Amino acid sequence: MPANRDRVHAAIARPGFIATNEGVELFYRDWQPEGAAGNGKTIVFVPSYSLPGDMWAYQMLPLARQGFRCIAYDRRGHGRSSDPGGGYDYDTLADDLAGVIEALDLSDITLVGYSMGGAEAVRYLTRHGSARVARLALIASTLPMLAKTPDNPDGIDRAYADAFQHDLMTDYPQWLADNARPFAGPDASQAMIDWIREMALRTSHQALFACNETVNRGDFRDELRDIDVPTLIVQGDADVSNPLELTSQRTARLIPNARLVVYEGAPHGIFLSDAARLTTDIAAFASAFVG
Structure with missing residues (x-):
């Protein structure tokens, strides 16, 4: 894959x-195992x-305790990161990811992307190469x-995006309240749902609108064929946000060295509904030998 590291100049600021x-x-966040407990x-x-x-807490904590170094960052306009007023296209977001990887001088990594974050991870690989990603x-x-x-x-009609954007500009808290339970699944506690909603409410509205447009315009059908690292694809068959037949099943057919694992009955918020199983699957995949 072509490398474009000349595009990225990032450093630890503080x-x-x-x-x-x-x-x-x-x-x-950079959670490292203590002492000699790490597995490298x-x-x-x-x-x-x-x-x-923060959404990855229920994967990162057990994985760090198992010896993995776990790093997660906030996308621009999200969490504690800057709200720069622009740069929400996939190329710039992939360059931000490259900046994190370069500034921390990471190599031989397992790159895990959820929902939109999966597209950013793919764009990182096709834009910056896989030298640092195993x-x-x-x-x-x-x-x-x-x-x-x-x-x-068979894609999702534009009317759904328009309806969401209308809610975003008029009553986003109510939209979250209406959709949080289908996202997290029937077994999630109300406290867990409240935690997710509170994090989402702190995200820049401009970032929400612009990123939604980026997702709606995304077309990776050709790009996925260029992925040259082993790929694990995980999704629930009760995902109402990204239907399995439209997303992961097609993705698995396009990536040359991909394995699809489907969680029966799992919703979109699989990192909550099936946290322990997802953690186990990520650990096994990250530990696998890559020849």
């Missing part, structure tokens, strides 16, 4: 923050649309293409 070459500060494996987590890196895990991703078009007739 504890917990990486500054990109355009002055955007990205907050990150590093996992980098890319978060969901609307959520910061494996890719795509969790309930938006790939390869969500929008309905003449050459993607």
Whole structure:
């Protein structure tokens, strides 16, 4: 894959923050095993649309205790990162991810992307190459293409995006209240749902709108064929946000070295509904030998 590292000039600006070459500060967490407990494996987590890196807590904590170095960051406009007012296209977001990887000088990583974050991870690989990435895990991703078009007739009609954007500009808290339970699943506690909603409510409205447009325009059908690292794809068959037949099943057919694992009955918020199983699957995948 072509490398474009000349595009990225990032450095640690202060504890917990990486500054990109355009002055955007990205907050990150770097949870390392204590003492000699580490196994030498590093996992980098890319978060969901609307959520910061905190969403990965129930994977990162047990994985760090198992010996993995776990790193998660907040996308621009999300969480504690800068709200720069722009740069929400996939190329710039992939460059932000490259900045995190470069500033921390990471290599041989397992790159894990959830929902929109899966598309950012793929764009990182096709834009910056796989020299630093050993494996890719795509969790309930938006790939390869969500929008309905003449050459993607089974996609999601534009009316759904328009309805969400209307709610975003008029009563986003109510939209979250209406959709949080289908997202998290029937067994999630109300406290857990409240936690997710509170994180989403702290995200920049401009970032929410712009990222939604980016997801709606995304088309990775050709790009996925260029992925040259082993890939794990995980999704629930009760995902109402990114239907399995439209996303992960098609993605698995396009990536040359991909394995699809379907969780029966799992919703879109699989990192909550099936947290322990997902953690186990990520650990096994990150530990696998790559020849």
